[in-house]
Amino acid sequence: MNSLYEPTTIAGLALQNRIVMAPLTRNRADAMGVPKPFVRDYYAQRAGAGLIVSEGTQTSFAGQGYCRTPGIHTPEQVAAWKSITDAVHARGAKMFMQFMHCGRIAHPLNRQIPDAPVAPSAVRPAGQMWTDQQQLQDFPTPRALETAELPALANEFVTAARNAIAAGFDGVELHAANGYLLNQFLASNTNLRTDGYGTTLQGRIRFVVEVVEAVAAAIGAARTAIRVSPGHMFNDIVDANPLETHSALLDALPTARMAYVHVMLPDAFSPQLNNAGDPQAVLPTLRPHVKGALIAAGNLTAASAAAMIESGLIQLAVFGRPFIANPDLVERLKGGAALTAPREQLFYTPDAEGYSDYPPLVA
Numbered sequence: 001m002n003s004l005y006e007p008t009t010i011a012g013l014a015l016q017n018r019i020v021m022a023p024l025t026r027n028r029a030d031a032m033g034v035p036k037p038f039v040r041d042y043y044a045q046r047a048g049a050g051l052i053v054s055e056g057t058q059t060s061f062a063g064q065g066y067c068r069t070p071g072i073h074t075p076e077q078v079a080a081w082k083s084i085t086d087a088v089h090a091r092g093a094k095m096f097m098q099f100m101h102c103g104r105i106a107h108p109l110n111r112q113i114p115d116a117p118v119a120p121s122a123v124r125p126a127g128q129m130w131t132d133q134q135q136l137q138d139f140p141t142p143r144a145l146e147t148a149e150l151p152a153l154a155n156e157f158v159t160a161a162r163n164a165i166a167a168g169f170d171g172v173e174l175h176a177a178n179g180y181l182l183n184q185f186l187a188s189n190t191n192l193r194t195d196g197y198g199t200t201l202q203g204r205i206r207f208v209v210e211v212v213e214a215v216a217a218a219i220g221a222a223r224t225a226i227r228v229s230p231g232h233m234f235n236d237i238v239d240a241n242p243l244e245t246h247s248a249l250l251d252a253l254p255t256a257r258m259a260y261v262h263v264m265l266p267d268a269f270s271p272q273l274n275n276a277g278d279p280q281a282v283l284p285t286l287r288p289h290v291k292g293a294l295i296a297a298g299n300l301t302a303a304s305a306a307a308m309i310e311s312g313l314i315q316l317a318v319f320g321r322p323f324i325a326n327p328d329l330v331e332r333l334k335g336g337a338a339l340t341a342p343r344e345q346l347f348y349t350p351d352a353e354g355y356s357d358y359p360p361l362v363a
């Protein structure tokens with residue numbers, strides 16, 4: 001018997017198996033951040049998973065960075081998500097929503113409001129991002145958040161969490177990985193604040209801890225999760241000591257009562273690591289700092305996932321890219337079937353093609 005396919009319970013949440021669909025930004029929302037009708041089909045097709053984590057979803061128009069990403073801050077968005085969670089629940093999976101405030105990883109052309117993108121500090125990321133209007137564009141320099149703005153920003157996550165619960169989600173995952181706003185607070189190269197919310201280790205973790213506590217107080221710690229990616233350099237994140245930063249963060253969070261801690265392994269896309277040392281050391285280093293469920297993503301296979309679960313290193317195994325072209329991924333892994341390769345050129349395009357049109361092996 002392979003534990004990967006066995007039901008389990010984490011933080012009181014009964015799951016039909018231990019396979020999680022990773023958050024995957026696919027840019028299939030309309031200009032007002034409402035998921036298009038075929039988004040429901042896409043998630044329902046993949047609800048053989050025990051748990052689905054939604055694509056990164058903005059908590060306000062100010063949190064948007066990319067074109068065509070969805071939100072959870074208007075009644076139309078909440079209604080669209082409710083039809084999606086209903087369809088996912090009907091097939092037996094649970095669903096969390098990932099909250100993605102992009103911070104400095106944003107371009108004005110991708111946003112519905114004229115305000116400049118905000119970040120802990122006015123540090124411009126190296127590199128460029130896609131805009132539908134003018135293709136690749138340099139990142140602008142963000143505006144540094146005022147200290148007085150931080151309580152309202154934390155409250156934005158609380159309101160979004162209440163909206164997500166109203167939309168039928170089983171919980172929310174705060175995106176503190178991959179270089180977005182919460183990760184920008186954590187990392188030493190993006191947080192130069194001197195107001196108690198930066199510079200020192202305790203200062204850099206403070207806002208993230210406050211947001212988690214505020215969301216947990218509103219919807220319950222058991223419905224609150226966090227995603228981190230120590231050592232991952234995506235979006236120009238270069239922390240001086242990512243394992244120290246994340247160990248301190250996890251020690252400060254109520255992980256015993258939270259739904260789970262989700263780690264994206266730093267070598268998921270590139271062997272280039274930021275001071276995290278050996279990628280194999282990330283989970284064993286963080287494990288003692290997580291008092292509840294630890295889950296992980298990054299090039300897992302059925303065999304590696306089962307081994308990590310059986311050794312107690314992680315409780316759930318998270319798959320990202322394999323779910324894109326294999327809606328029935330759980331069945332395929334279980335049966336040892338070949339996996340279809342995704343069409344990468346359609347990852348972020350606006351239509352159903354390359355999205356909800358991948359067939360299962362047995363229709």
Ligand SMILES: Cc1cc2nc3c(=O)[nH]c(=O)nc-3n(C[C@H](O)[C@H](O)[C@H](O)COP(=O)(O)O)c2cc1C
Nearest residue numbers: 022023024025055056264268297298299319320321
């Ligand atoms: C198209 C695409 C979109 C992604 N979008 C997100 C996202 O919105 N939020 C996030 O935390 N990670 C995102 N990721 C990272 C995945 O969640 C996952 O951690 C990563 O792909 C590694 O797992 P894998 O090797 O199984 O694909 C994305 C990855 C891909 C390929």
